[in-house]
Amino acid sequence: MGFGSEFRDLQSIRLADALDGGHVIRSTTDLLTRTYGFHMSWVAESVDGGVVVGHMQGNRTKSFQGVLLRDGQGLGGKVHASGRLRFVDSYFDCADISHEYDRHVADEELRRAVAAPMIAGDRDYGVLLAGSRDAGEFGAQAAEAIESMAQRCAESLYLAERVRAGLAAAIEEDRRRTLEVLRDLVETTQTSIAAKLRETRPLPRNLEGRRRRLRAIEDEAQDATARLRCSEFGLPAPWPTAGYALHVRESQILRLIGHGLRTREIAADLGISAETVKWYLKGLFTKLEVRTRAQAVVSARRLGILP
Numbered sequence: 001m002g003f004g005s006e007f008r009d010l011q012s013i014r015l016a017d018a019l020d021g022g023h024v025i026r027s028t029t030d031l032l033t034r035t036y037g038f039h040m041s042w043v044a045e046s047v048d049g050g051v052v053v054g055h056m057q058g059n060r061t062k063s064f065q066g067v068l069l070r071d072g073q074g075l076g077g078k079v080h081a082s083g084r085l086r087f088v089d090s091y092f093d094c095a096d097i098s099h100e101y102d103r104h105v106a107d108e109e110l111r112r113a114v115a116a117p118m119i120a121g122d123r124d125y126g127v128l129l130a131g132s133r134d135a136g137e138f139g140a141q142a143a144e145a146i147e148s149m150a151q152r153c154a155e156s157l158y159l160a161e162r163v164r165a166g167l168a169a170a171i172e173e174d175r176r177r178t179l180e181v182l183r184d185l186v187e188t189t190q191t192s193i194a195a196k197l198r199e200t201r202p203l204p205r206n207l208e209g210r211r212r213r214l215r216a217i218e219d220e221a222q223d224a225t226a227r228l229r230c231s232e233f234g235l236p237a238p239w240p241t242a243g244y245a246l247h248v249r250e251s252q253i254l255r256l257i258g259h260g261l262r263t264r265e266i267a268a269d270l271g272i273s274a275e276t277v278k279w280y281l282k283g284l285f286t287k288l289e290v291r292t293r294a295q296a297v298v299s300a301r302r303l304g305i306l307p
Contacts, residue, residue, distance in 0.1 A: 043126060051068075053076075076115050085146065128146060254297075258301075
């Protein structure tokens with residue numbers, strides 16, 4: 001496994017080409033496997049009590065997908081709890097970590113692994129992990145590569161969040177100003193139509209004269225309606241917190257599972273049955289394209305639905 005002096009430049013170029021959180025994570029794992037020779041790399045994103053394995057690169061199975069690595073357990077959980085880089089050169093023989101996740105490691109035939117925390121600003125994004133299927137030792141360069149990549153990845157995710165928040169604020173301000181213009185237009189139109197109505201008094205005695213005056217008012221109203229519709233087309237759409245429209249109850253349940261509540265606890269909190277909670281969860285998972293509660297929380301945070 002070799003690491004050239006161009007390492008940092010490659011990171012900056014490839015990770016800065018997009019501010020989408022998913023793209024940043026995919027680029028990070030892609031760099032580690034395709035460019036720097038790790039056989040497998042994966043990101044475990046922060047949730048209450050640990051990290052959940054999400055995107056993987058170089059994996060042979062789906063054994064790790066969606067697994068919750070609890071704080072202090074295994075390599076990833078220990079790194080998340082301590083906030084410090086760690087690596088093991090002989091995973092199954094290492095007495096310095098617990099071995100709750102040995103089955104998943106064995107499924108991937110990994111023999112050594114390294115992990116680093118992803119922290120930027122006041123945000124904890126989880127843990128970046130990489131592993132190799134051959135025997136050997138991780139040197140200082142490999143450890144530096146993972147640590148540097150984890151830091152760059154976290155900084156990119158943090159920047160993406162700030163840019164997204166800034167865009168949302170800018171678009172909302174634009175909408176506010178446009179709505180003010182529309183309100184002015186409505187008031188002007190109402191004033192104009194009212195003036196036209198006043199002009200109809202007294203109406204012409206002959207029927208044809210009345211019809212012409214009423215047609216003129218109708219044309220004025222239709223013209224105003226057309227102007228309003230054209231203005232609505234120019235109204236900026238609100239910045240989406242996600243690509244999904246969640247039901248109010250789904251949003252409530254999502255918030256509660258983000259706090260670690262179980263089905264019965266959520267039901268009691270919302271005053272609904274446990275079966276109803278499960279029904280809403282099914283729809284929520286479908287919209288977020290996830291299979292577990294932990295994955296739902298991770299996805300919601302990435303999309304900006306949850307803080």
